Amino acid sequence: MEAGKDSKNLDSEEAGAAPDNAESKESEKPASKSGSEEAKDDVGDDEAEAGSSHKNLVDSLGHYLKDKLHIGDKAEKKKKVLPEKSLEAVVKYIEEKKITKIITMAGAGISTSAGIPDFRSPKTGLYNNLAKYDLPHPQAIFELDFFHKNPKPFFVLAKELFPGSFKPTVSHYFIRMLYDKDLLLRHYTQNIDTLERVSGVPGDKIVEAHGTFFTSHCLECELGYELDWMKEKIFADEIPKCISCGGVVKPDIVFFGENLPSRFFRCVEKDFDECELLIVMGTSLVVQPFASLVDRVGSKVPRLLINREKAGTANPVMRALGLAGGMDFSSDTNRDVAWLGDCDDGCEALAAAFGWADELKELVAKEHELIEKEEQESKTKVKGKI
Numbered sequence: 001m002e003a004g005k006d007s008k009n010l011d012s013e014e015a016g017a018a019p020d021n022a023e024s025k026e027s028e029k030p031a032s033k034s035g036s037e038e039a040k041d042d043v044g045d046d047e048a049e050a051g052s053s054h055k056n057l058v059d060s061l062g063h064y065l066k067d068k069l070h071i072g073d074k075a076e077k078k079k080k081v082l083p084e085k086s087l088e089a090v091v092k093y094i095e096e097k098k099i100t101k102i103i104t105m106a107g108a109g110i111s112t113s114a115g116i117p118d119f120r121s122p123k124t125g126l127y128n129n130l131a132k133y134d135l136p137h138p139q140a141i142f143e144l145d146f147f148h149k150n151p152k153p154f155f156v157l158a159k160e161l162f163p164g165s166f167k168p169t170v171s172h173y174f175i176r177m178l179y180d181k182d183l184l185l186r187h188y189t190q191n192i193d194t195l196e197r198v199s200g201v202p203g204d205k206i207v208e209a210h211g212t213f214f215t216s217h218c219l220e221c222e223l224g225y226e227l228d229w230m231k232e233k234i235f236a237d238e239i240p241k242c243i244s245c246g247g248v249v250k251p252d253i254v255f256f257g258e259n260l261p262s263r264f265f266r267c268v269e270k271d272f273d274e275c276e277l278l279i280v281m282g283t284s285l286v287v288q289p290f291a292s293l294v295d296r297v298g299s300k301v302p303r304l305l306i307n308r309e310k311a312g313t314a315n316p317v318m319r320a321l322g323l324a325g326g327m328d329f330s331s332d333t334n335r336d337v338a339w340l341g342d343c344d345d346g347c348e349a350l351a352a353a354f355g356w357a358d359e360l361k362e363l364v365a366k367e368h369e370l371i372e373k374e375e376q377e378s379k380t381k382v383k384g385k386i
């Protein structure tokens with residue numbers, strides 16, 4: 001599926017995106033003299049005069065073309081959104097324009113430092129480590145058709161990845177800080193680990209695009225179940241069966257072939273027109289319709305990607321033909337900024353540019369301490385029961 005196509009179903013085909021690692025450095029080259037200026041330095045008066053009338057001719061031709069072909073309009077469109085491609089420029093933009101409506105979009109990369117694997121990283125990604133499940137192909141573990149035939153692999157994996165066993169990362173707490181500072185319009189996540197909630201971002205500020213583990217439903221009669229019930233079944237290595245009809249009960253995470261939650265579409269309609277700055281973190285931006293959200297913000301809204309490699313870039317030929325959206329990190333408008341590296345480091349650098357570095361560190365330390373204390377208390381309670 002191509003970026004920009006609207007779809008309600010989860011779809012993982014590449015979003016018309018080819019990695020754009022060969023970013024042009026043209027805009028970073030020091031300005032060199034134009035050919036005509038260099039030539040003028042070497043010539044005498046007559047030739048200089050001839051050069052000058054030649055210049056007039058070129059100028060008037062330039063004006064003519066500008067009027068007739070609306071080249072000026074194009075130049076206007078090419079106006080720089082940011083003075084340079086840097087975190088500092090993004091922060092300055094937020095401060096100078098008094099931006100308060102930031103949307104963050106995230107994927108598995110914001111949770112890897114918590115110990116949860118992502119999906120597509122070459123060695124460590126989940127899809128490269130599913131051999132033991134004997135699947136027809138890695139993604140089958142999240143496909144509805146396969147689940148109907150054989151739910152076991154999913155539940156074995158669910159036990160390994162069950163929410164509640166991990167602590168939010170610096171990246172999660174950075175998003176929480178955006179909320180605390182009244183800068184967060186909404187956080188859109190593809191993750192089902194619930195770590196955004198654990199970090200203290202309120203539920204109404206989060207859109208869990210690929211669903212959640214918190215609730216479950218019977219695939220036959222749609223009877224709903226709570227997290228604790230599901231947890232008990234998963235940790236007892238049982239396939240959860242409906243108490244009413246005996247059908248298989250599945251956590252409400254979105255499988256390939258299923259619709260995204262209706263709240264996703266409702267919030268997208270409302271939020272993206274209002275968005276003043278987009279921050280995308282830790283995602284390969286290949287799963288639709290989530291990946292295409294980057295095209296839903298206004299055409300002059302800056303977009304910052306914090307990720308190990310560039311993501312979401314449209315094929316340049318497709319872009320030139322106006323057939324694909326996506327990020328354009330090579331444009332000299334500097335609208336799209338790629339900060340390449342680990343999300344936690346990127347968030348720390350961004351916090352430093354805001355002047356929040358110490359505050360972020362303190363928040364992470366305080367919250368982690370609280371979680372550890374709670375874990376300790378619940379272990380003691382369990383021991384007490386025995």
Ligand code: OAD
Nearest residue numbers: 107108109112118119120142190282283284307308342343
């Ligand atoms: P992917 O595994 O496709 O992409 C994760 C991205 O994060 C990659 O670009 C990694 O290089 C990058 N990354 C990993 N760790 C990082 C770190 N610490 N710092 C910075 N970057 C890091 O995961 P998603 O894009 O989230 O759907 O995948 C999208 C969807 O595909 C998932 O929601 C899931 C999957 O199929 C379902 O299962 C329904």
